[in-house]
Amino acid sequence: MSEIGHKTIELPASITVRDLAQLIQASPIQVIKILMSNGVMASINQTIDFDTAAVVSSELGFEASMEQPDVVEEKETGEIPLWRQLIANEESTQLIARAPVVTILGHVDHGKTTLLDAIRHANVAGGEAGGITQHIGAYQVELKNHPITFLDTPGHAAFTAMRARGAQGADIVVLVVAADDGVMPQTREAIAHARAARVPIIVALNKIDKPDANPDFVKKQLADMGLVPDDWEGNTIIVPVSAKQKKGIDDLLEAILLVADSMEIKANPQGRTIGTVVEAQVERAKGVIATLLVQNGTLELGDAVLAGSSYGRVRAMFDFRGRKIHKAGPSTPVQIMGLNDVPTAGDLFQVMQSEKEARQVAEERKSQAHETQISGPKASLEELFSRVQSGEEHELRLIVKADVQGSLEPIVNEINDMKSDEIKINILHSETGNITENDVMLAAASKAIIIGFNVQPDGSARRTAESEGVSIRLYDIIYRMTEDIEKALKGMLEPEFREVKLGHAEVMAVFKITKVGNIAGCRVRDGEIRRNGKIRVIRGGQQIAEGEIASLKHEKDDVQNVRQGFDCGIALKNFNEFVQGDMLECYILERNG
Incomplete structure (x- = not known):
């Protein structure tokens, strides 16, 4: 298309048809037609790889080059992974590769726990199988002298709770799907959570040893969700495993290392020490015990630590086996003692100059959190x-x-x-x-x-x-x-409005008044009944009517509100069918924000 001229464009390793069309200023239909003419059937929301996108770009007069990883995260996703933010101000000459941090997500019955156990006991770093003496929430394994850190979280709820608090602990998600069961609702949820976090997904196709396993059917289900298997010319690595028989574990770990290499996950062990709280609890003999994942710098015994709105000095530090250690570098999970309070999973921690400085910031955060609870911004x-x-x-x-x-x-x-x-x-x-x-x-x-x-x-x-x-x-x-x-x-x-319940009144008797209709004689059971409020009539646990208050009286006086413990008379617009024992619920609508 000579009239467009030959422009250069940077593309990520993978991109949706819709996003590609926007980048090259073409209609999605035009892009889909070019894909079809090249033998690729793709919908508007489907992801295509760089090579395919480059062919489409070329036909529309653009010369494509692949974006560098740093640019991909900032321009393409709009959400920069936490570890990239942590090293943004570090000297590039000081950066070294660190172990990838992996979390395992998937449907509840598809073998996540069994797979974690198989990995842990087959490949625990630095020792014999079965050497872990306690649950720490995170541990390391090794394959050919390459360490991998696993976050042993309860599932995608914990993974997302960490993101909600600003942390992105995992670099890679392993999605466990049972070969005999396929994609289930929780599988779809896990995919949504991983995609929202912009984290690469590797699929562990579990239970392949079962007689009713149907890997091809599961691969088709995954492809329909945009996770096209690499053996189907897609870019999702799918590894067949049997957690029960401990088959395919090394293949899975190799796939993790392969994806990690392509991401160039780095940190500066000499830089600012910062990371994420994995979990924390209080033990009677030891006080607050927090599991931390170091993501940059080196955490040392005696360091002053600020974690969310908790603070303290590292009095003791243990590795995932429970052994005492004096320092921990990037991607290392540790348990520490010495914090004054229990931090929340997903809180970021950092080493401060002094315990006094850490305490001051922690107290400021507590007061800010209190203010936010009272008048926090709503996403609407x-x-x-x-x-x-x-x-x-x-x-x-x-x-x-x-x-x-x-x-x-x-x-x-x-x-x-x-x-x-x-x-x-x-x-x-x-x-x-x-x-x-x-x-x-x-x-x-x-x-x-x-x-x-x-x-x-x-x-x-x-x-x-x-x-x-x-x-x-x-x-x-x-x-x-x-x-x-x-x-x-x-x-x-x-503006959006939200409902605020004010109180409840019980109908004790019903009075018929000529030219007015039925009046409910009520006693306010809790809260208050307000003249400008709306009323729901609830009978036998079911709502039977709803309307505005026509009149509200206490004894013979018209009043604006009646509080708990007092009697009142209530008439509703367009409703007369009160029965003794009805419960009247009063509420108002308030504007959000």
Whole structure:
């Protein structure tokens, strides 16, 4: 295409068809047609490798070169991994390769724990099998003198909780999928969590020894989710393993080292000492015991440490075997004693000049955390546009939940078709079913908004959303949902309101008054009933009506509110059917933010 001229363009190692089209200023349909003419069938959201993207770019007049790893993380993903942030100001001549940090995610019954045990007992660094005497939350193994650090977290909830607090402990995710069971809901969740963290995924295809194992079927399922196997000309390494029979363990470790080499994971052992809290607890005889993962610098006995809003001096330090050590370099997991309080998993720790300085910063953080709890910022659609205007935000991240697959697919397609010059829409996770706590944690970690269609959040999801400041928007009509997102992209969305419960009153008697209707004689059981509030009528645990208060009286006086323990008379607009024993719930709507 001579009229375009031959321009140069930098591309990452892998890119979606949609993102490639944006980079080369072409329509996605045009890109898909060129891919098809070259024998590649790809959807708009599918990931293609550099070579394929380079061919498409060439046909549209662009000469492609591969981005360097540092540039990939900053330009392509928009979220720089923690370890790159930690070494950003270090002297490049001081940087050395460090052991990759790996976490294992997957469905609950697919053998994560068995696989971790097989790895731990077959390849524990520096000693015989079965040498670990205690659980420390992280440990190291070795393959051909190359160490690998594993985070022994309970699953993707812990992995995401760490991200929600600013940490990204893992460099690589190993996704465990059972060859006899395939991709399950928790597998999809784990993929969403790993992708949101921009962490490379290696698949451990477990239980291949079972007679009903069907590896090809599982590979097809994974390919449908964008994890195309490397033996199918994709870029996802899939390693067949049997955790029970300890087969394929070395192959898995080799795959981890291969991916780590391509990422050039580095640190400066002489630089500033900083890392992540893996877990912490109080032991009666020892006090606070914290498991730390050093990610840059070297942690030494006697160092003054600040971890979140906890602080102290390292009085004792142990390796993952429980042996006393005096110092620990990058990618080394250690247990320390000496902190004044229990830090939270995912808190960043750093070595300070003195314990006094560490205490001062810890106290400042505690007071800031208290203020944030009282008036913390909420991630909501209506605030998005102002963040875009100020240059703080360039991407709308969504988690979409719907009641059935027939609703989910058109919703996702509709959202993906929306366009905005300033904001890119990124659906991190989409699935059928009610909104769970895992969805909220993913949203909190990724600063995403949850969209629900004909679904509800469960109790724990509501509580977590409130404490983490996550916005959940519920719809029962698709066009209203897409309308809201479009308005948010244009900065025109009306403010979001949340419900605040004020109190409950029980109907003790019902009085019929001529020309007025039925009046509920009530006693306020808790909180207060407010004249400007709304009322729900609950009978037998079920809501039977809802409406505005027409009149609120205490004895014969009109009043604005009636508190707990007092009697009152309540009339509702357009509702007369009160029955003795009905519970009236009073609430108001408050604007978020």
